[in-house]
Amino acid sequence: MWKYKSLLRGYCNPKQLRLLSSVPPNEGSKLPSSHTIQNETASLKVTAMHKPNKIDKWLLVWDKKYKTFEEVPNFVSCDKMEKARNWARIKISTYLMIGTVLGCIVMIYSGKQAAARGESVTKANLEMHRRYQEEMKAQANQPK
Template identity: 45%
Template sequence: MGSLRGLRLAAETYSHRVPLHKPTDWERKILIWAGRFKKEEEIPETISFEMLDAAKNKLRVKISYVMIALTVAGCILMVIEGKQAVKRHESLTSLNLEKKARLREEAAMKAKTE
């Protein structure tokens, strides 16, 4: 019985204590970018690991949204560039054939000079 009571007291004592962490400069920037705090002066001396993990997760989501937007913008840009190239009658095949013809001419001129 005595040991059970000791366990209860230990659980009650430690259930309210959350381990705290002193944030580094980089972690302070993460907390601000994630929108948890507005200014660096507002960040307390110690924060919980849960707060830091939540801020990191929020920042990851923001970065992934930016990457998705940049990917879509890049795809749209490539479609526009491709349509402009078609209007100029440029294609990879025609560019490749021109390059090969130029290389053949250079090789023929080189052979004549030797």
């Protein structure tokens, strides 16, 4: 099994590696005795499978690979899962970039409005320090 480790990608681990062949699932994982060593590797199709959790199922449905959560099978190929994750990663980063641009626009508008009212960061900082110094002087003048 470890010789197929290079086929695993993404979040799939060796426990999720499934060997798919022409042998029906009810016969177990043993190959018929008629196969030789050369024919075993030629007749097997090795696919890394991933058991999706709730988030993975949500990603597969959001990616429109499946219509509902019930339609998602117990095991999905790692390639399909990796494509769904990459698609979601791109989609989320796009939304975050749009949100950042909108936030910047709002902050620019807010800054211009404050400048029109005569407010500035420097004035606010000086006012805060003045109030702080007055409070400290008032506390120093009070008898203990």
